[in-house]
Amino acid sequence: MTAYPETREFFTSRLHQSLLGPGSDMYLGPAATEVLDDFPLQRYYTGILFPDREAEVTPGEEAERLTRNEAADDLPHDASADAVFGTENHAEAGFAPGVAPAAASAGEAAESRDEYAAANHYFPSSLGLTCCVPAEAPVLLITVRGASYRPWQAGTDALAVTLAPNEWERLRPALSDGLHRKLSYDEASAALALLAAPEGTSRRPRTRDYAEVDRLGSRSHALHGSPGVAALEKLLRPAARLWQRVPFEWQFAADLRPMEPKSEKKYEVPADGPTGMVCWVKAYTVAPDPARLADPARRYVKVLVHNAAERHPARQFSNANEHLNAKCRFQVELMAALPDGVPLLPYKPDRTHTLTGDQEAAILNYQYRDCLAYGIGHGAAVCWPAPPEGARLRPSAPHFSPPWMCPA
Structure with a gap:
């Protein structure tokens, strides 16, 4: 039985090195600056943030776009463009650039959404987490870590x-x-x-x-x-x-004080940081529960890190494409913590008093009363140290779950 934890640690460590990295190759040197003898995208399978894909434009669509631009030039200066082309849509809102959902049929819109969802599933460009902090918390400390690879x-x-x-x-x-x-x-x-x-x-x-x-x-x-x-x-x-790993770390303090309910802020990496990384922070406050006067007001903060490098042609998303390998970010981690070691609040407050009508939920809530959750991940698995050190929250790489087991 004494060998079981060591064996388990060996296998999980090997899986981590092989699927996520770094440290999968045989060259000597620190893992932080490893050298690979293959394209990084052919070596690693998770923890990768791809660049956004350029919208594919067929010759027919290009001709239609030119025709619409000519029609727009013929409009009076005071004419509303929305009346002709519909409202403007942005890629960050979930629609492909230049495509107005109102102008498409219901079937075309559904197909477009499916293609967009599939693209995000196979080539994710962002990951994030949502955590809970006291409503009066002034700042949240954010750390983004990862690496890029360049030719040796x-x-x-x-x-x-x-x-x-x-x-x-x-x-x-x-x-x-x-x-x-x-x-x-x-x-x-x-x-x-x-x-x-x-x-x-x-x-x-x-x-x-x-x-x-x-x-x-x-x-x-x-x-x-x-x-x-x-x-x-x-x-x-x-x-x-041969590809050389170049690690990066970006730290900043997200200011929560002037944020309006459900507002969001954009933080761009400084000149000496990783190229093309952008972080979005969004917060909203939840009033105290009248039935639980002891519960403080809570603020939920969503942090999203995005690979905003130069867009890559949609037809060139090959693991052996040198430019795509250089634009991707690998082994990406996102950490959130409050200053001065102040712990985060549990993501879900205690709801024991509301479970009187659900016996099964009450039993589960009692059995796992000591297993508190401090956040949820978006395209990532979230992990945190056990209290009382539980002031930090870190999502691991997308789709890679930490090897932890829930108690029976």
């Missing part, structure tokens, strides 16, 4: 793998002089590092440095199947397939 740069970024000293002694004499000068071995850490970009052609038939792997790995060579050849092949990857 030879001579600037490090690249190293593990190789035992005895295997290095076998490999070293067989290397060509040109490739040997590009490698460095540290016996203390058993690390074989690449110091300069390989020369030659990486596509078959491979040449120069890349051909060394074929020569040393041939069946007729004594090093065939050795760990040294495997380590060398890991290092001699085409630079275009």
Whole structure:
């Protein structure tokens, strides 16, 4: 039984590294600045915020748009555009740019909504949480963490793998002089590092440095199947397939004091922060329950972080698209806390007094009376430390539930 928590932690850790990241590759170095030998979108499956997609426009739609623009130019200056084209719609309101739902039939509108929902499901561009704070809380501290990936740069970024000293002694004499000068071995850490970009052609038939792997790995060579050849092949990857992780962290205090009921504020990342990230904060106050005079007035705050990078063509949403990989944000986390360690309020107040007519609900409420919830996630799973440290609220990556179990 003592091994059960360790085994469980091992499997959950491996799932976290493989599905969410970072730390899934074999290159040495801190996980925060890991190097991948594949496109990030082909390696990770969750915790990703995609850029918004550009609206697809067919040639017929383009011609119709030009015709409508010409008609608008012929209108008198005091004519109302709404009378001709309907009210203006915005992408953030849930409609595709340039499409007025009033002008579409009911079937077309439903189809448009389904396509929009499917796009958000497979390529989410935002995640968020809603938590509860005292009505008089002046600010909410927000932290956004994550990473972007960029192509690996030879001579600037490090690249190293593990190789035992005895295997290095076998490999070293067989290397060509040109490739040997590009490698460095540290016996203390058993690390074989690449110091300069390989020369030659990486596509078959491979040449120069890349051909060394074929020569040393041939069946007729004594090093065939050795760990040294495997380590060398890991290092001699085409630079275009290597991606360097660049972590980011954005912190700010959301001002709740001047907010009107159900109003929202937009916070943009500073110049030294992650490019293209935007955060929306919306709050509304709930009056105290007359039946529970001891309950304070509560304020619910919804925080939404959005990847507002440059829109990407809808027909180029491929996991192997270099520009899409560069625009995505990975391992995104959103945390909310009150200043000075003040704890958040439970998301749902105690309703024991209202359950007198529902026996099953009363039993469940009693059994789980100590299992308080401090928030809900939007496109994410929310987790929080156990009280009394429960002043922080963090949603994990979208669709990745923390490995916690409810008590029986």
